[in-house]
Amino acid sequence: MKENQFGFKPQKSTVDAAMAIKAFVQESLDAGEVIALISLDVQGAFDATWWPGVLRELRESKCHKNLYRLTMSYSTQRTAVLSTNSLRTEKAISRGCPQGSCCGPGFWNLLFNSLLQHKFMARTKVVAYADDLLIATRGDSIRAVEIYANVEMSKINEWSRRNKIKFNDKKSKTMLVTRRKRREDKGITIYLHFGPSEQVTQLKYIGINLDQKFKFQEHIRYAAESCTKLMHNLSRSAKMTWGLKNEAVATMYKGAILPLFMYGAPIWSEAMKYEHNRQNYVRVQRLINLKMARAYLTTSNEAL
Numbered sequence: 043m044k045e046n047q048f049g050f051k052p053q054k055s056t057v058d059a060a061m062a063i064k065a066f067v068q069e070s071l072d073a074g075e076v077i078a079l080i081s082l083d084v085q086g087a088f089d090a091t092w093w094p095g096v097l098r099e100l101r102e103s104k105c106h107k108n109l110y111r112l113t114m115s116y117s118t119q120r121t122a123v124l125s126t127n128s129l130r131t132e133k134a135i136s137r138g139c140p141q142g143s144c145c146g147p148g149f150w151n152l153l154f155n156s157l158l159q160h161k162f163m164a165r166t167k168v169v170a171y172a173d174d175l176l177i178a179t180r181g182d183s184i185r186a187v188e189i190y191a192n193v194e195m196s197k198i199n200e201w202s203r204r205n206k207i208k209f210n211d212k213k214s215k216t217m218l219v220t221r222r223k224r225r226e227d228k229g230i231t232i233y234l235h236f237g238p239s240e241q242v243t244q245l246k247y248i249g250i251n252l253d254q255k256f257k258f259q260e261h262i263r264y265a266a267e268s269c270t271k272l273m274h275n276l277s278r279s280a281k282m283t284w285g286l287k288n289e290a291v292a293t294m295y296k297g298a299i300l301p302l303f304m305y306g307a308p309i310w311s312e313a314m315k316y317e318h319n320r321q322n323y324v325r326v327q328r329l330i331n332l333k334m335a336r337a338y339l340t341t342s343n344e345a346l
Contacts (some may be wrong), residue, residue: 066180
């Protein structure tokens with residue numbers, strides 16, 4: 043299995059996938075290059091798993107005959123049945139693996155592995171987490187990146203046709219990452235299924251908000267706002283002001299707010315060296331500290 047697939051693998055997580063992209067982008071930015079990030083969403087996800095493609099991958103990986111025959115038997119003569127009070131219809135199916143099943147993750151990784159094994163250019167990084175795919179291509183100029191990215195996308199489009207998988211045009215996005223201060227046209231056109239994909243200024247990848255300068259200010263602001271809303275909702279539902287014990291408030295903070303607060307910390311932690319980013323989190327922590335201490339609003343952060 044390719045090392046760039048981080049989903050359904052032991053000792054791998056969404057943070058590992060995001061860190062792989064961050065390392066590639068940061069290296070490119072340090073070299074003064076620009077990067078095109080292309081996020082692709084598989085239409086139908088697990089339901090789109092094409093069994094002939096899975097069987098082909100098993101053959102090419104020289105899978106043991108018993109496992110191959112078991113998989114072939116599993117995918118043969120399967121039907122979907124819809125029954126109503128007066129009607130029953132049956133249709134043969136040739137794709138799809140139940141999400142949450144034991145075999146589903148393995149079948150999906152086998153099929154997606156054929157995409158990750160493509161011979162992409164050295165200036166391209168392809169990272170997958172289950173069905174979330176992100177392509178990063180770098181170059182010396184915006185026009186060069188546009189050309190390189192479309193070459194890579196032609197390979198991916200060909201793979202999708204071969205494996206009967208379609209990417210969702212509405213959910214697939216493109217973002218240009220650059221820290222150049224020069225005035226230039228930052229519009230790029232990346233083609234997906236013979237149509238241009240939407241270019242955005244912010245891109246959300248496996249729970250991390252990425253911005254055009256890769257400084258993670260938007261992610262920190264978004265996390266702080268989400269935690270504030272969650273805390274106010276918990277306050278209303280649990281009536282913290284009306285006598286909920288400090289220990290219970292602390293449990294809510296650690297169990298509900300802190301995980302959201304700290305998700306993906308290895309990726310954006312460097313952004314905390316800036317005061318304006320730290321203040322976003324300090325304000326949220328102050329709110330929960332006030333509720334736990336039941337102190338006056340004028341109490342300082344240090345005292346809380």
